[in-house]
Amino acid sequence: MRFSLRIFLGYFLIVAVLGWYVVDLIRNEIKPAMRQSAEEIMIDTANLMAELIRPDFVAGTLGSGEFARAVEDYARRSPNARIWGVAKGAVDLRVYATDARGIVVFDSTGNAVGQDYSQWRDVHLTLRGQYGARTSRHEYADEATTVMYVAAPIRVDGRIAGALTVAKPNHAMQPYIERAHGKLLRALVLIVGLGLAFGAGFSWWLSRAIGRLTDFAHAVSAGRPAPVPALPGNRELAVLAQALGEMRERLEGKAYVEHYVHGLTHELKSPLAGIRGAAELLDDDLDPAERARFAGHIRREAERLQSIVDRLLELARLETRQALAVHEPVSLADAAHIVLGALAPRLDAGRIGLELAIPPDASVTGERFLIEQALRNLLQNAIDFTPPDGLIRITATPDGGGWTLRIHNDGPAIPDYALPRLGERFYSLPRPDGNQRGTGLGLALTRTIAELHGGGVTVTNHPAGGVVAVLRL
Incomplete structure (x- = not known):
């Protein structure tokens, strides 16, 4: 039995017994x-x-x-x-x-x-x-x-x-x-009714406060970003919520550092090893072509290191946020057009077709920059895995009080072993064209952005072929 229901029943029992006792006495x-x-x-x-x-x-x-x-x-x-x-x-x-x-x-x-x-x-x-x-x-x-x-x-x-x-x-x-007995009985019914209404209101208020605190605790335990709930009029629960928030910050800070140090160390090993090996070879007598090739390798690995650091800092800034800084209406169609305009050269270079079906009224409340960034990450992944002359389809459908975006590409299916790990930091799959892997941080960034907007992101194989990324906002 729920705590609020027990309080309500106990309050009702007290009011009913006391009311009946007083009325019976009179x-x-x-x-x-x-x-x-x-x-x-x-x-x-x-x-x-x-x-x-x-x-x-x-x-x-x-x-x-x-x-x-x-x-x-x-x-x-x-x-x-x-x-x-x-x-x-x-x-x-x-x-x-x-x-x-x-x-x-x-x-x-x-x-x-x-x-x-x-x-x-x-x-x-x-x-x-x-x-x-x-x-x-x-x-x-x-x-x-x-x-x-x-x-x-x-x-x-x-x-x-x-x-x-x-x-x-x-x-x-x-x-x-x-007649006096009838009046007393009506008074008892009124008193009990008012008591029930007050008890129900109090139970609802307390249940709502406890429910918000419970949701916050669940979000903390699941690692989802969530602001410390405001509990006006309930000092004790507000203090408890604040204590939970402070505990979350301390625990997350410690776990965050440990996790990132481990992941970053592992991820930096490969480019550092490549740079070290190329640098050692440059000490030998090499012809200009070989020297240029190894210098280019060092430059590419350095760029990869810079990309990892930049994306990691970007993800760190987002993951330490518990709520959106700005709440404004964002048109999904406008956001998609802005991102597609920036990625048009890549689409043209890969001869990739595009189908866009986003209703004009598709709008969500959030931070425009973050929503555009999430779309950019998903579209970049779709472009990376779509073969030449392939097609990317972008659709949006209403979902409860929000919208769901689907980005479907004609690329190869994701191996079953990789599906559970998608979204992990630093985890990425090899590109079909043999190019260098990504940083493995783009989908993690997108998931964090979606959760800040009360949604989520999933990537699955499409039954008709290809891969579909679903972004819920």
Whole structure:
């Protein structure tokens, strides 16, 4: 499992668990809080009604007095109210009163008059001067049938002469509780959703930074040029990237020197040996023609040494670069025409034909000089290996966000043993015309240029004959 995915799942789990815990905690507190609020209001109501019922209680007219008629009128009321989106169409408060013995002397429902309520907690405690309240179920197994009872004392001449109880079914508060639960659930979904979005964004940001760092590490391990990735907002990873870059520079510097010293030493042996041998022969008595021949050999070998040094310095400058210095649009057709113009004398000398098929819109972003140099190297190789009256074909096709150039020549196929080594520094094949080998650095230069432009180069035998060099930019 990817590191970023593990972070995202861990973050999601934490947000979900904490969110659910908080919502469940609040959810469990809603019902008690609402009932506590209702109980506080019922205390006020019970005490108010205890005062209102006292005249009829003393006069013994509870069944037909003003209080009874007021309660009957109350029961017939229809509030038609809408409280926070919940409709209330009927009143649901029950009122009953007992005498000092706990016998019911008034009941708004008319069902309990004459019954002994002295053992009910609301009546029992109130008649003893304490706060009396209870919650009871009409049906024992059904919590939805619970009713809250709150009592207040009926005082006559300073003594407790009875108790008045107001009762309210808890199911009347259920719509508000369910509405609050729904709001909490939606809040939880919103919180988790926002948490997921934030976690996904954070994971993407971290994954992108780690991915860029990983790509950089892979490029370093593969020896490809790559700039140290910029990681704004992530100091730790930026420091790590910088450390990797510095380590790469040190390791590459050491390996670079070792490799080039070894390769250059090997490559210089042949021309130096030729120069030494020709110089020794010049010490002998030679006729002018022989002396001129050996002097020409020394000159050619010196030129070869100079060419090796120049190309090696050129390659060294490119290989130490990790990114392009200039980013500009480069027309591949224009670049090809410039290079072909410079190589026209060689094409004419070898009677080599040319087919050019590069669309006018073929353009890439990069350094014009380097792209022309890469084309020059590939075309020079194609000319070197194309026989007289042969043909070189240059085509360009779009490839994703870039372009692919193909340079096909009619020369001999490359031996199988040589294909894996093409592009190695100082490795070159003999020319078909018997001329001196190249420096073996041209294809290495081209590959470095292509990699700086995010592409690559390959050289293979064409199924129809000849050799094709593919340059991707």
